[in-house]
Amino acid sequence: MSFGARPRAVLALLGTLGLSLAAAASPASAADGTPTTPTQLFNGYRNCSTDADRPTYLPSLGNVVVEGVPGTTDATGNPPVSVRYQAWPVSDPSQTETVTRDRATPGFEATSILPGDMLADGQTYAWRAQTVAGTAASDWSVPCYVTIDDTRPASTPAIASPNYPPNQWNQGGDPVRFTLDANGADDVAGFQYSWTGSFESIVLADFDDHHIPQPRDPYADPGHFVRADAVGGSATVDLVPPYGGAVTLWVRSLDRALNPSEATSYHFYVSPTSPTVTPADPSPEFGDTTTFTLRPDAGLQSRSPVVSYSVHTVNGPDGDRTFDVAAAADGTATTELTMDGINGEHVEVTSKSADGWVSDPAFWDIDYDTTPTVASDVYPENGSGGGAGVPGTFTFTPKAKGVVSYTYAFDSEPEVTVAAGADGTASVDWAPDSAGPDGLQVYATTRSGIQLATYYYSFTVN
Template structure:
């Protein structure tokens, strides 16, 4: 804060500058700045005492300028007053105090040539005392003995030491006594009044010391390891992260984090790296420069946080061993899926058995494998505090540990495709480093089941019955896994011949899709078959005699009566009628729909040859379907 003069006097220019503005220098409207911070400390009591009425307390009130020192009333009676002000310091617990300044403003003076004012710290009081019950003085804090800029001067007192002590002692209240020095206190020439509007104010300069969170220290995408055995870390070991917090809102986006790291057995080789612009409650990250870490070396590290004024204490120590060496690539063999180099095909319906070997290299701890490319083991900034998260590679899908360092592992797999298939395998070490890939190619037979429609062409609103049939060579099928329209998978048990049925009602106007694969008693899971049905957006047509044959061969015959059933377009629930014609260009005939939205007509051809039946659906309001159905077939010459 700004003090209007040196400890024992006012400088004229500064007093003049403050004279017009009063205590506006404490305005809370000024822009927020970084630590340390200034705060107008809330008052608990402000008031004065009077020696002439020693049992009466005089709390501060509007429009009464507070008396200080001695004054003589109209009846010649002498009054000596002292001013007391108490402030609440409870908001500064756990904060570091850098300064304290008490402000007053004079209103009038007995003699402007004489000024002597002291400020004392007393035992704390929560209510304005009386002259007889004044609190015990503890220490004189500051004084002013110079008369300049009387009587409208803005005066400040340095009370830093007192505020620091009170906060350190966890005292919630601090009380100040403002008085004329004892040798002048009875002299009315030193008496004065303080401006009631400005009252007595305390501005505290403080800072909340930032903290480092020992529960949130991260190294290479993993939580801190505080003791042996040390974590072995590979490619992301150079990423150190720590969470700092700062209770001051103005500092929450400007923290600097320092990371100290050293070889575990060489603390004297400690190096410190820093990262600015950290956010309170989120990780701040430093990437160690290339060459900082040496392969095979164990390291210790810790972090601390600064708001550019104060540092937190150093965090606990974390440890890791750096492993920058990739393991060697594995060899891959199979007991029943021969390499494609032999020209032989794998047996139908049999799970594949593969053996991966580390060939005795003790750095190999296990293996990753996939029928597709493996990609990279990705670490992501996906933690709840923004930290990098790297998973234990052996917690990932398609990983297996070797039976011993540098040993082997055998897995049983089901191929996902047919024809030439590539199995990609690589070694993993304990630090998460991976080797170059080994690719094993084998020839796999088709194994997806066949899907057959059992009850004719699927129609919207009707039941669809599908028969599921094993692929050639796939035996011992015990069940099928069926997924309809990307829903949850369902299972259907297989009959003795390996077939099964799956039925559903076609409720989606846009059609349906289905995925299915078989599971055999020997653990084999087939490739996935897909099936779909699309519904023409116009009305449906179905005939008992005049069916549409796959090869277009003639049906029925001249004089042979056939029925035709019309069904609503997909999604229609209010079909009132159908309009149809068997002759192109002929006026359409209307037939009413039944309660189920369907209508059936009969028709007997009089000539043979190709016929196209045109049908439109009609709603109750007369709206025609946007799409019609052009149902074509050939009438045979004779029945």
């Protein structure tokens, strides 16, 4: 269940599952076994609290979902049972209401809802569950306690950072230490933050094969949440911004029911921390292998020494590739790269420091042409010549090393592959069937099986 958008649709669906309000349960199908007290009690997909002094805080959403797993002993055929739920205000136990879930399956969660008209914001309620099979009923479960909280925190959180002051440039390298404060909202239990201004949906629970919730603690995700040191208190968190330059952290408070406050933001600037990328050969060609030296940003190295680099290459014969390179004690590293991108090579490099700081990327690019050269005396490129039935020779010459064949096709004809000679060239003869515009497309293949870029050659038949 995701709390990003309040699940009214889920609650409406529950209303179609044969739930009924009654003073007592409608008898279920007769069962041969003795009903057992429901176990696995949950409310709002969160754990039941049996401590009246520490209730579970829930938004009512118009209703509160309650559930438990009914059971029977010595039953044959696993016949359906009913589950009876009773709820009452802790301040006035005489105001008890009963909700029944009919035709529940023993061993599976039986879900019902407490009526919204009995739930008041700020009030604490107790509820309990009982299994009913025919005319027999189990003992009641221990009570679960919930407090309804439909009110968002009254103020946005306060944000401060001792090492990255707002609205000014800061040397990157150390994680940013943020102090988040409830800012006078006395019901704040924690904080949620985002570098994008879009907040992660709060997932309340996963569900197993018996539909039993497995509650999640959002504060177990330190990349997006932190718990306050006390209700209405504050928290300190160290975060690494995802990029340099102008940076904004967005924060909102969460109360005990996970109601969010309005968001506020903290703006600051981080000086670029990109490494430098230097090839031994500044102008390599396709197929060349050259050594690249990676050097850390000096300010970053002095603040937070670099321990490794992540190297990402784009559009190689096997797709994009990413690999890590360990850095020496001075933060430098070397790596060899083979130029195998058919339209040039694009390299992105980021450095990583021991404290987790990831630098801005550095980029290195080179463009080169791996298309073959095409020439014909009879049918010149972008010109006219020959005629219907007049043969012409087309010669293919490589721009890249290691070419062993060419694959070509004239307009509307199937592809043909021809071997290259020792010098990497090849020639083919072709005669058109008719006059008019025509064309040829051709690409080379290397000894290692790389299909190079395609060249498009246009001409007109007289």
